[in-house]
C-alpha cells in the first residue's frame with residue numbers, strides 16, 4: 001500500500017531517504033562487488049568479463065561470442081513487427097530533430113587589440129553506450145544514446161548490452177541499433193561491461209566516454225571509472241515526482257507513478273498534492289492498477305520502499321520539496337503549470353507540463369533525451385545530449401603589440417605566485433631578449 005503522509009510529518013527526511021537510496025548502507029556491499037569486478041576486468045580482461053557474465057547473467061560465453069554478428073541482426077528483423085520498426089523510425093526522427101537544435105558551435109572573436117579568443121569544439125574519438133537489459137528491453141535507449149553521439153560527430157560508437165537467455169539480445173534492441181547504423185555491439189552488461197569499456201580488453205575497445213542508464217551496479221561502476229573515462233551522468237534507477245492539484249486525474253497520476261516504479265525495485269515514485277481527496281484516490285487507483293499487473297512484484301517492492309504520497313500545504317511548498325529532491329522526472333499535473341509551479345522549479349532532469357503530457361511521452365517519442373540524472377544529481381547534472389560527446393579547447397592568439405600591453409600585469413602576477421619563468425617567458429618576447 002502506497003503511504004500517505006502530511007507535510008507536518010517528517011517529510012523532508014523521508015524524501016531525503018528516498019533520494020539517497022543509491023547511497024545508503026545496503027548499497028555498500030554492492031559497491032564492494034562492483035570494485036571487485038572493475039579490478040578483475042582491468043587485470044584479466046576478457047577472462048573476467050566472461051567469468052562475471054556467467055556469474056551475474058548466467059550465460060557461458062566464449063570470447064568470440066562477445067561480439068554480436070550481422071546475421072543475428074538480420075534475424076532480429078524477422079522477430080519484430082512492422083509497427084515496431086515504424087515506431088523506432090519515428091522516434092529516430094524526433095530524437096535527431098531535437099538533438100540537432102542548438103548544437104554547440106566553435107567560435108573565434110578578433111578584438112581591436114589584436115587578440116583572438118575562441119572555443120573549438122571537437123567530439124571524443126570513441127564513445128561506449130550502455131543499453132540496459134536486465135529487467136526490460138530498451139530499444140529506446142539505443143536511440144537516445146547513439147543519435148546524440150552521431151550528431152556530435154563521434155567516429156566510433158561501441159554498444160554494450162547484457163545477454164539474456166540462450167545468449168540472445170532482445171531483437172528490438174538489435175533492430176534499433178541497426179536503424180541508427182551501429183556496427184560494434186557486444187553482449188555484456190552490468191559492471192563488467194562498464195569495466196571493459198573503461199579499461200579495454202582484447203575484444204572490447206577502450207572508449208573515451210561511457211553513456212547510458214543502468215541499474216545500481218551499472219551506475220556504481222560508472223561512478224567508479226569516472227576519471228579513467230568521462231561519463232554522462234549517474235543515470236540510475238528511475239524516479240518520478242508528480243506535483244498535482246485538484247484538477248489532476250487520479251487514475252492518470254497512478255498510472256504515471258507505476259510507469260516509473262515498474263522499471264526497478266529501486267525505482268522511486270512520489271506524489272506531492274494539495275488535495276487530500278486526490279491523495280486517497282491515487283492510492284486506491286494504484287492498488288487497482290496493480291491487480292493483474294505483469295510486473296506486480298517488482299513494482300510493489302519499489303512502491304513499498306520508495307513510493308510516497310505527501311499532502312502539502314501549497315503548490316509553492318511542493319515546488320520547494322521538489323527542488324530538494326531534484327527528481328529525474330517532474331510532472332506538473334496542475335492547472336496553469338507555466339504560471340503556478342514552473343517558475344519555482346530549479347532542479348529536475350525533465351519537466352512534463354499539464355494533464356496530457358505523461359512521462360512516457362518523453363521516454364519514447366518527444367525527442368529530448370530520456371537518459372537523465374537520478375538520486376538528487378539533477379542538482380548539478382543535466383540530461384544526456386550532444387554536448388556529452390563534445391569537449392572544447394580554448395583558442396588564444398596575441399599579437400606582439402597585444403602582448404606588450406599585458407606584460408606588466410603578467411609580471412606582477414607571476415611574481416606574486418613565485419614563478420619567475422612565467423614572467424621571463426613574456427619579458428623575453430617583449431624586450432626581444434634571447
Ligand SMILES: NC(=O)c1ccc[n+]([C@@H]2O[C@H](COP(=O)([O-])OP(=O)(O)OC[C@H]3O[C@@H](n4cnc5c(N)ncnc54)[C@H](O)[C@@H]3O)[C@@H](O)[C@H]2O)c1
Pocket residue numbers: 033056057131132133134135136141162163188189190191192213214215216217218234235236237238263264267328370371372373374
Ligand atoms: N536514469 C535514466 O536515465 C534511466 C533510463 C532508462 C532506464 N533506467 C534504469 O536502468 C535500469 C535498468 O536495469 P536492468 O536491471 O533492467 O538492466 P541493467 O542492464 O542495468 O542491469 C543488468 C545487469 O546488472 C548486473 N547484475 C544484476 N544483478 C547483479 C548482482 N547481484 N551483482 C552484480 N551484478 C548484477 C548483471 O550483470 C546484468 O547484466 C533500471 O534501474 C531503470 O530504472 C534509468
Ligand SMILES: N[C@H](CO)Cc1c[nH]c[nH+]1
Pocket residue numbers: 138140141237238239260328363370371372
Ligand atoms: N523512464 C526511463 C528513464 O528513467 C526511460 C525509459 C526507457 N524505456 C522506458 N522508459
Ligand SMILES: [Zn+2]
Pocket residue numbers: 238259260263363
Ligand atoms: Zn520509463
